[in-house]
Amino acid sequence: MKYLLLNILIVLLIILSCSKDVGIANQLETLSSYDISVPEPSGLAINSSGNILYTVSDHTNKVYKLSMTGAVLHTYDFTGNDLEGICNYTGERLLLAQERLKTVVEFTMANNAHTDHVIDYENGDSNSGIEGITYNPTVKNIYILNEKDPGKLIVLDTNFSIVSSYDLQFASDYSGVFYDATDNLLWIISDQSQSINKCSLIGELIESYKIGVTKPEGIVITDDKIYIVSDSEEALYIYSKPE
Numbered sequence: 001m002k003y004l005l006l007n008i009l010i011v012l013l014i015i016l017s018c019s020k021d022v023g024i025a026n027q028l029e030t031l032s033s034y035d036i037s038v039p040e041p042s043g044l045a046i047n048s049s050g051n052i053l054y055t056v057s058d059h060t061n062k063v064y065k066l067s068m069t070g071a072v073l074h075t076y077d078f079t080g081n082d083l084e085g086i087c088n089y090t091g092e093r094l095l096l097a098q099e100r101l102k103t104v105v106e107f108t109m110a111n112n113a114h115t116d117h118v119i120d121y122e123n124g125d126s127n128s129g130i131e132g133i134t135y136n137p138t139v140k141n142i143y144i145l146n147e148k149d150p151g152k153l154i155v156l157d158t159n160f161s162i163v164s165s166y167d168l169q170f171a172s173d174y175s176g177v178f179y180d181a182t183d184n185l186l187w188i189i190s191d192q193s194q195s196i197n198k199c200s201l202i203g204e205l206i207e208s209y210k211i212g213v214t215k216p217e218g219i220v221i222t223d224d225k226i227y228i229v230s231d232s233e234e235a236l237y238i239y240s241k242p243e
Contacts, residue, residue: 028196028209029240031225032072032188035232043086043132043176044218044229045094053236054094055218055229056083063096063107066096068227070236078112080105083143084217085176086135097130097144104133104144104160117160131217132177134186136201141188143201148173153186153203166203175220189219189228196226197238213237 011165040059046052052073061083061200085097091107095121096105098116102123106115123129123146129145141163146152151168171190178187178199185206186199194213198206211228216237226239 004203009056025137026209028205028242031238031240032069032240034236035238036065036066036070036229036235037072038064038182040231041234042084042217042231043097043231044178044227045086045088045218046220046222046227047088049224053220053227054086054088056080056086056096058083058099058231063094065109075135075193076107076109076112078107078114084131086218087134087178088136089135091194095133095142097133099129099131099147100126102129104130104142104156119144119160119162120153121146121152121154121158121162121165123152124157128173131175132188134177134179136179136181138181138184143179145174145177145188147175153188153199168203170205170208174190174216175217178219178221180221182223187219187221187226189216191215191217191231196228207242208227209242211237211239 007149023182041055042058043056045054046218055064061080062074081098082100084099087095089095092109094107102119104117128147128149130144132145144154150161151174152164155163175191176189188197196209213230215231216228217231220227228237
């Protein structure tokens, strides 16, 4: 009996130790945070050099150039319609997501020229449309998120035609996406679930990380950092990227 109780105790300690490790694995180290002088920033992009950020406001419908600590460097002379997402594209162009119109805008920063592309797909609520956008330059695919009703990852080609789409079911909604070229995968954030989610290129969940940020709506990844923008807090959060 003595040895049986000892063995049970050892097994319990191993289980508790493993459970603790799982919890630690799902925690991200917060490195810093900064206020952003942009009302309701929604969406985040980074340039190819990794030293400039861009965001859009779903309040002003403007596009902003930011420093890596969130200082506004420039406001572009363009006004969109219900801007919710942004990503770096080719040359001096950005892609912007307009939620209610279900359009992707090609925006040229040098001269503020823009071209709208309607994305033809069905969703249940106009206020739960295109919420996030990112670009994979290797295979030249554009990924967009339908926020919810239903949650979807939609893949476009550079003609802005739908190539494929995948249902997403790992969070309550989907508010931002970023293509990570280093690891060839997607990072998807959820506003309502307050989580950062590492996913395959077809939206399969690999790992999920909870964050204490209200309304996270934009994400970019560098070699060792995760940048998140909060809509309601008007703030930029920087985390250490997990290995």
